[in-house]
Amino acid sequence: MAALSVELNPGWPSPLPPVGDLLHVRAVGDNDTLHFLFCSLGAPTLLLVHTNSSSSTLEVDWTQFLTRKVSGSLRVEPESSILQSNAIVFSRLLEYDDVNNTANPTSDFFPPYDLRDFTWARLNLSGASALLCGAAATFANGSLCLKLTVFDSEGRDQILPRLLHSANSSQVEVWLDGVLPQATRSRFLLELQAVGGAYPLSRVEVQRSIDDEFTPSIFKVLQWLPPLNRTYGGSGFLQWKPVSYRQFSPVVEDGTPAQHSPPRPQSCAEESSGLIRAFYAEPETFGLNVSFGLAGEPFYNSTRFFSWTVLLGVGLPPMDSFSPAVLIMMAVGLGTPMILLLLGGVCVCIRKRASASSYEPIN
Amino acid sequence: MADYEERQSLLGDEDKGRQAAEAAGGPGRPLPAICDPGHLLHRIVVLVFMCFLGFGSYFCYDNPAALQTQVIQDLDLNTAKFMQLYAWYSWPNVVLCFFGGFLLDRVFGIRLGTIIFSLFVCVGQVIFATGALVNRFWLMEVGRFVFGIGGESLAVAQNTYAVNWFKGKELNLVFGLQLSMARIGSTVNMNIMGWVYSKVAALVGTPGHTALGASLMIAGVTCLFSLTCALVLGFLDKRAEKILNKEQGKTGEVIKLTDVKDFPFTLWLIFFICVGYYVAIFPFIGLGQVFFIEKFNFSPAEARAVNSIVYIISAPASPVLGFMVDRTGKNVIWVMVAVITTLAAHMMLAFTFWNPWIAMSLLGVSYSLLACALWPMVAFVVPEHQLGTAYGFMQSIQNLGLALIAMAAGAILDTRGYLFLEVFFCVCICVALIAVVMLYFVDYLKGGDLNMSAADRAKLLKESTSDAEIKRRSSRVSEGELARLAHMSAFGLRNRYLSRLGAQVCTHHLCFDSIQTEIPLFPNSVFKTSHWQCICF
Numbered sequence A: 001m002a003a004l005s006v007e008l009n010p011g012w013p014s015p016l017p018p019v020g021d022l023l024h025v026r027a028v029g030d031n032d033t034l035h036f037l038f039c040s041l042g043a044p045t046l047l048l049v050h051t052n053s054s055s056s057t058l059e060v061d062w063t064q065f066l067t068r069k070v071s072g073s074l075r076v077e078p079e080s081s082i083l084q085s086n087a088i089v090f091s092r093l094l095e096y097d098d099v100n101n102t103a104n105p106t107s108d109f110f111p112p113y114d115l116r117d118f119t120w121a122r123l124n125l126s127g128a129s130a131l132l133c134g135a136a137a138t139f140a141n142g143s144l145c146l147k148l149t150v151f152d153s154e155g156r157d158q159i160l161p162r163l164l165h166s167a168n169s170s171q172v173e174v175w176l177d178g179v180l181p182q183a184t185r186s187r188f189l190l191e192l193q194a195v196g197g198a199y200p201l202s203r204v205e206v207q208r209s210i211d212d213e214f215t216p217s218i219f220k221v222l223q224w225l226p227p228l229n230r231t232y233g234g235s236g237f238l239q240w241k242p243v244s245y246r247q248f249s250p251v252v253e254d255g256t257p258a259q260h261s262p263p264r265p266q267s268c269a270e271e272s273s274g275l276i277r278a279f280y281a282e283p284e285t286f287g288l289n290v291s292f293g294l295a296g297e298p299f300y301n302s303t304r305f306f307s308w309t310v311l312l313g314v315g316l317p318p319m320d321s322f323s324p325a326v327l328i329m330m331a332v333g334l335g336t337p338m339i340l341l342l343l344g345g346v347c348v349c350i351r352k353r354a355s356a357s358s359y360e361p362i363n
Numbered sequence B: 001m002a003d004y005e006e007r008q009s010l011l012g013d014e015d016k017g018r019q020a021a022e023a024a025g026g027p028g029r030p031l032p033a034i035c036d037p038g039h040l041l042h043r044i045v046v047l048v049f050m051c052f053l054g055f056g057s058y059f060c061y062d063n064p065a066a067l068q069t070q071v072i073q074d075l076d077l078n079t080a081k082f083m084q085l086y087a088w089y090s091w092p093n094v095v096l097c098f099f100g101g102f103l104l105d106r107v108f109g110i111r112l113g114t115i116i117f118s119l120f121v122c123v124g125q126v127i128f129a130t131g132a133l134v135n136r137f138w139l140m141e142v143g144r145f146v147f148g149i150g151g152e153s154l155a156v157a158q159n160t161y162a163v164n165w166f167k168g169k170e171l172n173l174v175f176g177l178q179l180s181m182a183r184i185g186s187t188v189n190m191n192i193m194g195w196v197y198s199k200v201a202a203l204v205g206t207p208g209h210t211a212l213g214a215s216l217m218i219a220g221v222t223c224l225f226s227l228t229c230a231l232v233l234g235f236l237d238k239r240a241e242k243i244l245n246k247e248q249g250k251t252g253e254v255i256k257l258t259d260v261k262d263f264p265f266t267l268w269l270i271f272f273i274c275v276g277y278y279v280a281i282f283p284f285i286g287l288g289q290v291f292f293i294e295k296f297n298f299s300p301a302e303a304r305a306v307n308s309i310v311y312i313i314s315a316p317a318s319p320v321l322g323f324m325v326d327r328t329g330k331n332v333i334w335v336m337v338a339v340i341t342t343l344a345a346h347m348m349l350a351f352t353f354w355n356p357w358i359a360m361s362l363l364g365v366s367y368s369l370l371a372c373a374l375w376p377m378v379a380f381v382v383p384e385h386q387l388g389t390a391y392g393f394m395q396s397i398q399n400l401g402l403a404l405i406a407m408a409a410g411a412i413l414d415t416r417g418y419l420f421l422e423v424f425f426c427v428c429i430c431v432a433l434i435a436v437v438m439l440y441f442v443d444y445l446k447g448g449d450l451n452m453s454a455a456d457r458a459k460l461l462k463e464s465t466s467d468a469e470i471k472r473r474s475s476r477v478s479e480g481e482l483a484r485l486a487h488m489s490a491f492g493l494r495n496r497y498l499s500r501l502g503a504q505v506c507t508h509h510l511c512f513d514s515i516q517t518e519i520p521l522f523p524n525s526v527f528k529t530s531h532w533q534c535i536c537f
Helices: A062-067 A274-279 A324-356 B014-025 B040-053 B055-061 B068-074 B079-107 B110-133 B137-165 B169-204 B209-244 B257-262 B265-278 B282-296 B300-328 B331-351 B356-381 B384-446 B454-485 B490-501
Strands: A003-008 A022-028 A033-039 A045-051 A057-060 A074-077 A082-097 A124-126 A129-135 A143-150 A169-177 A186-196 A203-208 A220-225 A236-240 A243-245 A255-260 A264-266 A284-292 A305-314 B509-522 B525-536
Touching (some): A022 A057, A022 A143, A033 A274, A045 A169, A045 A274, A045 A305, A082 A236, A082 A274, A082 A284, A186 A305, A284 A305, B040 B055, B055 B137, B055 B209, B068 B209, B068 B282, B079 B110, B079 B282, B137 B209, B169 B209, B169 B300, B257 B384, B265 B356, B282 B384, B300 B331
Antiparallel strands (some): A033 A045, A057 A074, A143 A169, A186 A284, A203 A220, A220 A236, A236 A305, A264 A284, B509 B525
């Protein structure tokens, strides 16, 4: 359990800053702190800083921060207590025309939507979650929304894909709602950039699990991790399930597979995101694309909605395990015949011994 | 199984048949072999038609499973609604199992009955396909209901035809062939329908409910083919009846629902095994394709192939395993082996990523083994005049279980996923396992009739028939014996009786008086005798 404290635009006197919002959530543990920073200045960015002191604070130099040109305008003090930091930047939304229904995004791309050029609405706070919605200049109606939730304990989300989260993680839900596609057969990709401090996230690992109780028919979990020679213990991770949903309150049938491309080094994260520019001096960035839809699946135009959920955290990524119902059912199901076999065997033995000591029949 | 030799068969006497054929062909000219109902060649032709009679119904039964993704996507269903297509097939058979034999024997006759049931199968499939064409799910459910009315009863009709045209050792081969044809129909369906759909979708333009409806109509052609076989069979049967002068075949089933209260406890255990086992097989195959695609990353074609392996294996395995079970006996042990193997297969599929070909092959073998070992047990437990009722009841609750569990499986999958569904199936198999274990011990404690080896059972059969023979003989000669006894003294009678008991007999005796006695020998007669009072020394 951790104590959460939420502040919006810390250090900026009201009213709100001219463009962009900065959300700061502090999760204070016994002897460490997690700082979650969510910023809509430029491309939406979620930054996670892990310090080993329970009294680390955030210092923002707003005038320099708003120029988006100065590195170091946002600091976590004391700097020596920073164990590590990771960030995820939602940089671009790509659309392509899938004429042959092959879901192979290599050609027929329309001009990409750069999320830093979107007009973002104000951050809408409720409890430990924040909703950010915005639209591109060319969107007639419809919007792209991101919902951040920070957790103070272990638990599971209520709506699909029902990701398991720990106290050291936060969840971002991305959805595109109501936007007019440029072709009837178009599908979308979302470009993500992961920025690491000491240990950048450079590989995506596929974990197969036999348990699909919480996300029916999805047996894989994908994790974006630092290189192998780095120990699991203190590094950041991104975790998601390869599925996206075509409705706002989804059921299992609304699921459609989500694929990803291998992470590649990139160099322009600091230009698209004000937060990266402010916090990092020389960020190491890897980018990948998450594509929604598979050959034969319905296109974006069928429901004009897709959603996808990702978890960003530090430490060990949370792993699903069997629910108590499954364990109880298997125990009872397998145990009862065994007990019956034992009881029956005992009965038979007793019978045999009893009949051995009785009279012999005459005939 | 019932005693088929006692039924009037169409081919009671081959010689008589040939004479009649000669008469039909005109004086001095016999019919050609292939047209002669008594001749083997003609019967082989009839056998071919008989086998294809059930092909259409088995082909179309598993159409939803073969096209699961397309059905769900094109009609915008969830899995629970999809499984309704299977539930509606089973509902009419909960009741019809009891009436199938009656309808075929008393109401329609075997020939007309077969044609009517084939018609139901055809019409049902057409309604089903039309429902897909016009995108009305309720119409598809009606279609499956009508299809179900015809499907199971057609199997009864097929069996009755077999019994009337073949007998003795041929019958086993014929049943085996019919079963193999049924399995071939299911297998071909699983592997072909996906390809048919893709071709139709390319023709129509886009995949959608129109393409689905058209594919199902194409599948209905097999039902039309089966209907043709039914008509041809009816004609050939009528012709054979005229030529050989025999009456129409009967199923011979007698159903008396009041017999249910006399069913022994072991029979109820057998019912539990039947239900618990089959509900973990058929709904699983219905939902299997997507499971293999999602969990094991199979391509759709591969997933369909591995789904159909259960049927492919059971086609050759059933006769082989049936022969083995007949030879060795010990049915309860084989049932236990089959149930445990199926449990192992389901647990493999649920908890590991091992190649599903292994688990599905195990499933196919154990499914065949159980069918060969379980159904004959009913005949060991229940007297012959109740056999029809027992089998009808067993099929009825099997269909009830299938209908309910099909719906439950769909709902479970939608809310809790495949692992939970597999665990649920494992629990069903565990119920069957509990019933088998109880059956073994109850049977053992009662004397072990069910689990006898084949040699012991044959010995018991011989003894019971020889006892019956002795009783018959003794009742016939009782009067002659009475006459002989009249001349024997009471002392002699007593000695005779005592010597049977193994007691001591007097060698010397002195008799000196005469006393009249009445000895009751039979309930309504008394044997009067006079004797000398004797003492032994």
